[in-house]
Amino acid sequence: MISLAGRDILHGWGRFLLTGVGLGLLIGVTLSMAGIYRGMVDDANALIDNSGADLWVVQQGTLGPYAEPSTLYDDSYRSILGMAGVVRAANVTYLTMQVRHGSSDVRAMVVGVVPGGAGEPGHPTFLVAGRHLSGSHYEAVADVKAGFTLGDTITIRRHRFTIVGLTRRMVSSGGDPMIFIPLKEAQEAQFLKDNDMLLQQRRRTAQNPSLNRPNVPGLLDAIIASQTVNHNVNAVLVQLKPGYAPDAVAAEIQRWQRLQVYTRQEMRTILVDKLIATSAKQIGMFLVILAIVSAAIIAFIIYTMTMAKIREIAVLKLIGTRNRVIASMILQQAIGLGAIGFVVGKIVATLWSPFFPRYVLLEPGDAIRGFIIVMVISLLASTLAIAAALKIDPAEAIGG
Amino acid sequence: MNIKTFVKTINKKVLGLLAVLIPLLLLFFYVALRSGPLAPVPVTVATVERKAISPSLSGIGTVEARYTYRIGSVAAGRVKRITVDVGDMVKAGDVVGEIDLVDLEEHLAAQRSAIKRSEAAVLSAEAQLRDAKAKQVFSASQEKRYALLLQARSASAEVVEAKHQEAEMASASAAAAHAGRNAAQQSLIAAQAEYRGMMKQRDNLRLIAPVDGLVASRDAEAGTTVLAGQAIIELIDPASLWVAVRFDQLQSAGLRAGLAAHVTLRSQAGRAVAGSVLRIEPLADRITEETLAKVLFTLLPAPLPPVGELCEVTVQLPPLPAALVVPNASIHRVDGRLGVWVVDGSGVRFVPVRAGATDRAGNIQILDGLQAGERVVMHSKSLLHARSRITLVNPNKSLL
Numbered sequence: 124m125i126s127l128a129g130r131d132i133l134h135g136w137g138r139f140l141l142t143g144v145g146l147g148l149l150i151g152v153t154l155s156m157a158g159i160y161r162g163m164v165d166d167a168n169a170l171i172d173n174s175g176a177d178l179w180v181v182q183q184g185t186l187g188p189y190a191e192p193s194t195l196y197d198d199s200y201r202s203i204l205g206m207a208g209v210v211r212a213a214n215v216t217y218l219t220m221q222v223r224h225g226s227s228d229v230r231a232m233v234v235g236v237v238p239g240g241a242g243e244p245g246h247p248t249f250l251v252a253g254r255h256l257s258g259s260h261y262e263a264v265a266d267v268k269a270g271f272t273l274g275d276t277i278t279i280r281r282h283r284f285t286i287v288g289l290t291r292r293m294v295s296s297g298g299d300p301m302i303f304i305p306l307k308e309a310q311e312a313q314f315l316k317d318n319d320m321l322l323q324q325r326r327r328t329a330q331n332p333s334l335n336r337p338n339v340p341g342l343l344d345a346i347i348a349s350q351t352v353n354h355n356v357n358a359v360l361v362q363l364k365p366g367y368a369p370d371a372v373a374a375e376i377q378r379w380q381r382l383q384v385y386t387r388q389e390m391r392t393i394l395v396d397k398l399i400a401t402s403a404k405q406i407g408m409f410l411v412i413l414a415i416v417s418a419a420i421i422a423f424i425i426y427t428m429t430m431a432k433i434r435e436i437a438v439l440k441l442i443g444t445r446n447r448v449i450a451s452m453i454l455q456q457a458i459g460l461g462a463i464g465f466v467v468g469k470i471v472a473t474l475w476s477p478f479f480p481r482y483v484l485l486e487p488g489d490a491i492r493g494f495i496i497v498m499v500i501s502l503l504a505s506t507l508a509i510a511a512a513l514k515i516d517p518a519e520a521i522g523g
Numbered sequence: 524m525n526i527k528t529f530v531k532t533i534n535k536k537v538l539g540l541l542a543v544l545i546p547l548l549l550l551f552f553y554v555a556l557r558s559g560p561l562a563p564v565p566v567t568v569a570t571v572e573r574k575a576i577s578p579s580l581s582g583i584g585t586v587e588a589r590y591t592y593r594i595g596s597v598a599a600g601r602v603k604r605i606t607v608d609v610g611d612m613v614k615a616g617d618v619v620g621e622i623d624l625v626d627l628e629e630h631l632a633a634q635r636s637a638i639k640r641s642e643a644a645v646l647s648a649e650a651q652l653r654d655a656k657a658k659q660v661f662s663a664s665q666e667k668r669y670a671l672l673l674q675a676r677s678a679s680a681e682v683v684e685a686k687h688q689e690a691e692m693a694s695a696s697a698a699a700a701h702a703g704r705n706a707a708q709q710s711l712i713a714a715q716a717e718y719r720g721m722m723k724q725r726d727n728l729r730l731i732a733p734v735d736g737l738v739a740s741r742d743a744e745a746g747t748t749v750l751a752g753q754a755i756i757e758l759i760d761p762a763s764l765w766v767a768v769r770f771d772q773l774q775s776a777g778l779r780a781g782l783a784a785h786v787t788l789r790s791q792a793g794r795a796v797a798g799s800v801l802r803i804e805p806l807a808d809r810i811t812e813e814t815l816a817k818v819l820f821t822l823l824p825a826p827l828p829p830v831g832e833l834c835e836v837t838v839q840l841p842p843l844p845a846a847l848v849v850p851n852a853s854i855h856r857v858d859g860r861l862g863v864w865v866v867d868g869s870g871v872r873f874v875p876v877r878a879g880a881t882d883r884a885g886n887i888q889i890l891d892g893l894q895a896g897e898r899v900v901m902h903s904k905s906l907l908h909a910r911s912r913i914t915l916v917n918p919n920k921s922l923l
Contacts, residue, residue, distance in 0.1 A: 133536040140543055172906075175856065198810065210859070239773055241887075242856035250852040251902050251922040254885025257851060258581040259771040260835060267923055283792070287885070288852065289923070291904065307583070307771070340753050354810060365859055463544075466551045473554040490555070 128455035131432070142424060143460050147467020149420060153413045154472040154493055158483035160406045165484045167296045167394035171387060174215070175244045176360035177369050179385045180376060187383070188217050188358035189296055189390075190398045195382060197310070197356045206376055208367030213237045213244040214356040216309045219299055222269070223278040229269050231302045232295035233279055235309020235356070244360035247303055253288030259305050264288035266300035279304065280312040296398050298481040306356070314353035324350060414496070421464070421497070422504030425457045429508035436512050437520035450509045457508070461501035465494050563912040565922055568866055569850050569901040571893045576882040577842040580778055584768030584818065586788070586832045588761075591739070593754035594730050600624040602747045602755065603728075609741050613732040619756050620730040622749065627725055634718040641711035648704035655700035659693040666690040730756060737761045739830065761827055764820065765801065768836045769813040776880075777840045778803060784818045789833040797821040800838060843880055847889040851881060853899045855907075863893065864900040864907050866915075871900060871907055 132139050170189060179188065180195070180203055187193020200212040216235035221228040236245040238259040246255060247264055253273045256262045263284040265271045268291075275286045284304055293301040304312075316324070325347050329335050335343045361384075363372055373384040385393065395403075429436075436449060469490055476483040556562060603623040607613055669686045672678035736758035743755045766786055770778060780802050785795035797820075804815040818836055828834075853863045854876075862875040879888030893899070900907060904922050907913075916922060 133540065136536055136540045140540070237773065238771060241851050241854035242861045248855065249903050249906050251904055253852065255851045255854075257881055257883050257885050258579075258837075259774050260581050260583055292906075338750065340750065362859065463547070466547055470547070470550050470554050487555070 128452040128459070131435075131452060132456060132459065139456075139460070140463070142428070143463030144467050146421060146424065146460060146464035148471060149417050150464050150468030150493070150497060151471035151475075153410070153417050154468055154485065154489065155476060155479075155483060156406065156410045156413055157489050157493070158472065158476060158485045159479070159481070160403060160410060161484035161486055161489065162479075162482040163298075163399050163403050163406065164395055166294050166298050166482055167399055168391065169292050169294060170296050170394065171390050173248050173293050173301075174360055175242075175246070175248065175362065177363040177387060178361035178373055178376070179390055180212075180359040180361055180380070181357070181383045181385070183381060183383050185383060186393055186397070188215070190393050193357050193383075194355045195357075195359070197306075197354045199380065199382065200359045202380055203359055203361060203376060203382075206372065206379070208363050208372040208375075209361055210364045211244055211362040213239070213360050214306055214358075215245040215360050216306065216313055216357045217295075218309065218313045218357075219295060219297070220279070220312070222302060224271060224275060229271075230299050231265070231269050232297075232299045233309060233312060234301050234303045235306040235313070236303050238305050244362055245303075247288070247290040247293050247301075249290065250288045251291050253286070255288055256303065256305060257287070260308065261285065262287045262305065264290055264303040266293045266302070267291055268294065269300040269302060277302070279308070280315070280317075282308050282311070284308075292482070294482065296394050310353060310356065313357075314355055315351065321351060418496075418500040418504075421461065421500050422507060425453070425460065425501070425504045426508045426511065428456065428460075429453055429512050433515055434520060436515050437517050440515065440517040441520045446513055449512055453509050453512055454502070454505045457501040457505035458498065461497045465497045468493075563869070563914045564903050564905050564907060565916045566866075566871075566900045566903040566907075566913045567916050567918040567920075567922065568898045569853055569918070571847050571849055571889065571895055571897045571899060573845050573895050574848050574886075575842045575845045576848060576880065576884075576886045576888065578777065578840045578880045579883045580770055580774055580838045580840065581883070582768040582770040582775075582813075582816070582836045582838070584766040584786075584834050584836050586764055586828045586830055586834060587767045588739070588759035588830050589763035589765050590734075590760045592733055592736060592758040594619060594732070594756045594758065595752055595754040596622040596730070596749050597727050597751055598622070598624060598724065599751050600728065600749065602743050602745050602749060604745050605741060605743070605756070607738045607741070607756065609738050611738045613736060613738060613758065615732055615734050617732045618729050619732050619738070622728040622730070624724070624728060627721065627728075631718070631721050631725070634714065634721055638711065638714045638718055641707065641714045645704065645707040645711050648700070648707040652697070652700035652704045655693070655697040659690075659697040662686070662690040662693040732758060734758070734760065759830065762823070764823060764827065764830070766798065766818040766820075766834055766836060768816045768818050769808065769811070770816060770838075772807065772812045772814055775814040778814065778816060778838060782838050782840065784836050784838045786818060786820065787835045787837075788824065788828050789835075790828065791824075795837070796824050798836075837883075843888070846879065847893055847895055848886045849889055849893070849899055850901050851885045851887045853901045854878060854887060863889075864903075865893075866898040866900060866913070869912050869914075871909070871911055871913055873909060 180199070181187035181193035182195050185191045185193040197214050200214055203209055203212045214235075214237055217232060219230070219232045222231045222233065234245065236256070237243065238256055239246075241255045250264070251267060253264070256264060261282060261284050263277060263286050265277075265286050267289050271277060271286045271289070273286055273289065276283050277286065279302070295301060328346055328350065329343060334346050361372075361376075363369060369386040373386050376382060376384045439449060472485055476485060600622040603621040605620040607617075607619045613619060666686045666689070669678050669683045673680060673683045737760075738756060739759045740757040741755075742757070743749055743753075749755060778800070780800050782800045784798045784800055786798045787793070787795045798818045799821065801817040801819045804817070807814045849863060854861060855864065857873050860875045861878060862873050864871040865874045874892055876892035877890040879890045881887045900913070901918070902922055903913070
């Protein structure tokens with residue numbers, strides 16, 4: 124049996140393919156948009172998973188350390204370590220800042236981790252090159268998205284660090300690459316002021332008569348010294364012994380240490396539902412609009428394709444072709460067009476996704492859902508065209 | 524158009540269509556399998572080998588002078604002059620400044636007068652003593668004479684008794700005059716001692732360098748009023764410069780006196796100066812959780828670094844006996860257990876290990892869990908899990 128649809132496609136196969144490719148590019152954009160949304164959520168989840176923590180202990184009454192600033196004393200971890208169920212607790216600081224490298228700078232989240240190496244809370248979970256921090260000073264492990272290479276020297280505030288390792292997918296919830304440095308220097312980077320400010324602070328203190336008392340010679344020096352030390356961190360990452368419920372340990376710490384504690388689930392809620400909620404909704408809204416526009420365009424293309432063949436369909440009707448054959452021809456063409464569009468879309472979305480500045484996560488589930496939606500839209504669009512085709516008067520073949 | 528040409532045309536069109544569609548489909552399947560969660564993870568592997576590593580410790584320190592001499596006044600007063608400036612070298616015994624006690628000369632004059640008055644008092648007491656002694660001798664001889672007259676019955680007993688009483692009185696006033704002279708002599712001695720004390724104080728108003736040294740600071744200028752004990756000039760012994768180093772307690776195991784150290788001054792990055800650990804301080808810093816140590820320069824750097832300059836100190840520990848070693852990039856923590864991913868065909872298997880010492884190059888000893896020659900994943904392009912499929916990448920090539 125001769126396939127009417129195949130014949131028709133072959134008749135104008137160049138145009139058919141080009142239409143399919145054009146449609147594919149549109150579907151590619153839609154899939155990418157879904158990928159961008161998934162990527163945002165995944166960034167937030169990656170932040171949680173990469174920290175290696177079961178609990179986050181932060182300043183009381185804050186949503187820290189990612190969604191809000193939080194400050195607590197760096198010896199709090201000792202008393203947390205003493206709580207039942209806690210196996211590891213490590214100080215950590217997070218600071219999003221511009222990191223200088225040569226003459227350029229990169230926006231990055233600087234993470235201060237307790238030296239101790241792989242497997243400790245806060246350290247990167249895997250590397251793509253180099254090694255973990257092995258010294259306690261002036262070494263850094265950076266996410267590849269920061270654009271550094273092994274051996275590069277970067278400047279963070281007053282210190283220079285050598286890149287000893289590279290990692291991937293270690294990003295802040297805003298998508299900024301993370302740079303891991305030893306805690307002491309990170310504390311300085313976050314809490315120690317620049318030199319000009321220190322000088323002004325000293326001058327101010329010296330001008331205050333109650334602090335600079337002539338009959339107490341060492342007082343001013345002592346006050347100035349106490350102004351420039353800072354023993355604060357942003358959070359304590361806690362890992363639990365097997366068999367302990369995170370909620371129960373969190374409640375104990377909250378009750379006895381008077382600090383705020385978040386479990387993994389709560390942190391996910393904070394990051395996904397609070398921190399990126401608006402931007403995710405924005406992307407989601409755009410995705411919905413894009414999907415509707417794509418559907419409309421597919422429908423219009425198939426409809427106009429059918430309308431362009433009015434004369435041929437009229438001839439078919441004139442020679443007594445059954446409506447079923449005509450309908451199936453249009454349906455097959457629509458589905459073929461949808462399939463080509465989807466294939467092209469999936470390919471281009473995958474090929475261009477690495478070039479996005481932020482992570483684009485193309486989930487196979489999304490691809491399957493996308494395929495089903497494209498097919499359904501093709502079917503619905505073809506019904507419109509079929510209805511129009513069946514209404515064509517055979518006489519048009521002659522009349523024109 | 525005959526049938527043959529028609530079939531030929533159709534075939535050409537079918538071939539053309541297939542030539543586009545088949546590569547498109549192949550590309551689609553390649554893209555679907557090579558990206559996303561279905562794709563194998565590119566990894567580089569390392570072989571577990573037995574070798575000796577030499578751990579090293581890194582610390583942060585500041586250049587300090589071992590001996591600092593703070594020269595100041597012993598009494599409150601006003602600075603009269605300062606004869607040295609910062610940077611001058613002084614010899615032991617050199618006068619570096621002088622303090623003016625303001626009213627010391629007047630006190631000295633008063634004291635001189637007091638001494639003269641005491642001397643006069645002594646003279647007068649001695650004259651009184653002579654007078655009393657003369658009276659005593661005369662009344663004693665009178666008493667004797669009348670005693671003889673009584674025996675010759677030429678004098679009445681009443682007169683004799685009166686003479687006896689006179690003699691007693693003269694003797695008593697001689698004793699009193701004697702005591703008065705002693706008292707006058709003692710008060711002269713006291714006045715003289717006080718004068719000598721004031722003279723000594725005047726000598727101490729000169730600030731004298733106790734040792735050969737370098738003037739490090741000049742904290743008061745002529746005319747400044749200073750308190751007793753307040754430092755005015757600070758001397759350091761430049762030959763006694765050492766480095767006060769702080770080692771994170773997490774990374775201070777094996778630190779002991781006598782180990783070789785490399786000191787990199789902040790002003791001379793990239794150039795290490797040789798030194799050795801002099802001692803580990805018996806008191807550690809409780810707040811910063813650091814062990815304190817002193818490191819001596821083998822040869823003092825020239826020019827001398829300023830006291831207080833920041834430096835990075837690396838202490839090389841003696842090599843450990845050979846043991847199984849893997850790169851620290853291969854260590855992961857999975858479900859609370861430290862371990863490595865061992866290559867198992869095209870998949871991986873997690874093997875828990877017990878880790879030992881590490882060195883700066885990023886090697887870590889494996890005490891338990893692995894055999895020599897086993898291949899473990901070093902770098903991976905994404906986080907591995909038990910079901911991951913891997914493709915090996917040449918370790919010399921980057922995963923990026």
